Amino acid sequence: MNNPIEVNDLSYQYENNSPVLLKKVNLTVSKGEILAIVGLSGIGKSTLCYCLSGIIPHVYGGVMAGDVLLNGTNTKKMTLPQIATTLGIVFQNPDNQLFSPSVEDEIAFGPENLCVPQGEIKTRINEVLATVGMESFRHAGPHHLSGGQKQLIALASVLSLKPDIIIYDEAMSQIDAAGKVMIKEMLLKLKSEGKTAVMVEHDFDNLDIADRVMMLKNGTLVPYEGALT
Amino acid sequence: MILATDLDPRAKLFFVLVISSLAVFLQNTFLLLLVFIVCLGAVAATGGSLGNMLKKFRKFFGIFIAVVLLQSIFTQQGQAILQLGDITLLTDFGLIRGMQTILRFLIIIASALVMTTSNSREIIQGLVQWKIPFEIAFMVSIAIRFLPLLREEATDMLTAIQLRGVNLKKIPLLKRIKMYSYLLLPLISSVMVKAQELSVAMEMRAFRAYPQRTSLRVLQLGRADYLVMVLCTLFFLTVMVLYLMLI
Secondary structure: OOOOEEEEEEEEEOOOOOOOOEEEEEEEEOOOOEEEEEOOOOOOHHHHHHHHOOHHHHOOOOEEEEEEEEOOEEHHHOOHHHHHHHEEEEOOOHHHOOOOOOHHHHHHHHHHHOOOOHHHHHHHHHHHHHHHOOHHHOOOOHHHOOHHHHHHHHHHHHHOOOOOEEEEEOOOOOOOHHHHHHHHHHHHHHHHOOOEEEEEOOOHHHHHHOOEEEEEEOOEEEEOOOOOO | OOOHHHOOHHHHHHHHHHHHHHHHHOOOHHHHHHHHHHHHHHHHHOOOOHHHHHHHHHHOHHHHHHHHHHHHHHOOOOOEEEEEOOEEEEEHHHHHHHHHHHHHHHHHHHHHHHHHHOOHHHHHHHHHHOOOOHHHHHHHHHHHHHHHHHHHHHHHHHHHHHHOOOOOOOOOHHHHHHHHHHHHHHHHHHHHHHHHHHHHHHHOOOOOOOOOOOOOOOOOOOHHHHHHHHHHHHHHHHHHHHHHHHO
16 A cells, blocks of 8 residues: 655755755655654755645746655646645645635635535535534634634645645644644544644644654755754 | 625626716716715615715715816816916816716715625625636635735834834935835735745645636525616616716
8 A cells, every 4th residue: 555645865946056955855654644844944844845745846846856656646647636635735824825705615615626516515614614623613704713723724625625645834833822732633633534644843842743753954854853953 | 675795796796887887987967976876875775884985985085175176277178266376276167077076986986885795705606607717706806805915014014114213204205205115025025925825725725627616605696686687777778868868
């Protein structure tokens, strides 16, 4: 059986003459695992997230070498809609990923794009709202919610596409302690459902839920041994 | 009473389209006044707050005065009402033209207020069901959605400048304009970053995956919607006939 994520000799630079951010990165993430990636600011953690999620090379250009396999399929050979149903990504700033007037519209956006029938969309909205415990906010405006709640809605809108893998690109960086607890509980709940998660973090307090912690240093991933430098 | 919130957004769009078209086309002050009164009546009848509307109009009061004066100064026709030496400040013709322009503003603002009773997703769906491509309808909605964020961003930057000891209210106008120009580049850069992040988030949720898409909401025109559209059409035809008879 294929691993959810396999990275083989991944190298990347944004332009030909720009620094090489990722240098022959190798990584395997097992099913149901929560992997945390730490590293100094500007070291390329978000770039690695973009590579894992197919945003590179499908949205951003640049010079990419090596392969990223999601459930055994190379992201270069997958279309973005195929990737979207395999992997979901929650970004750092919830305000730039929520754009609908109500929570249910926000969650419905992905399934609507994938031509999911109306009845099934309603079922999925009910399911993911129950998963993130936000049923009572169904008709609320996403922009009136707290930071933690916004991130939960961003997560719910990703979960409505039923991905097996979820990536959190510093998704807890802009939320308060209560919000962090909400998100961490959610990650553990999703893990118990067999979902795989990669969380990019700079706050070490959030690493307690990770099964494994890797550090991005000088463009490569190494096991984290208690110090960033 | 038909509440605006109960109406299909397409019925409201039709109303706005009819009223705005009349506002732009008509050159008769009395007919413009009639359209404005009917528009106010329609807003009140559909549950809109006339008080809120008047508050909104108050913000434009200065602009209205400026419009009347500019129309008078640059319109050479008519009898002078107010003169400063050789310069005519106010003419009766200019005053009428100015009033017509103000009425047009008021009609368009008042009619557009009806649309605020629908949320942006409903309006997009209405446009899509009118065969307007989803991408275009969505783009308009996103632009409207992000305008307040831009204003917040600009306000934050201005606050940052003031916190560095610059008192914007006390510096001369030219310097102040120069100071505002410093905001332009970071503001554009911030907008570009926001747009890029938003587009990536949308792409990762399968935006434009297929030429067609399904929808959680499907709008259906009801009796009240048809009634509103018929009344709008009748009103449009009546006013146009009256206008043609008057010219």
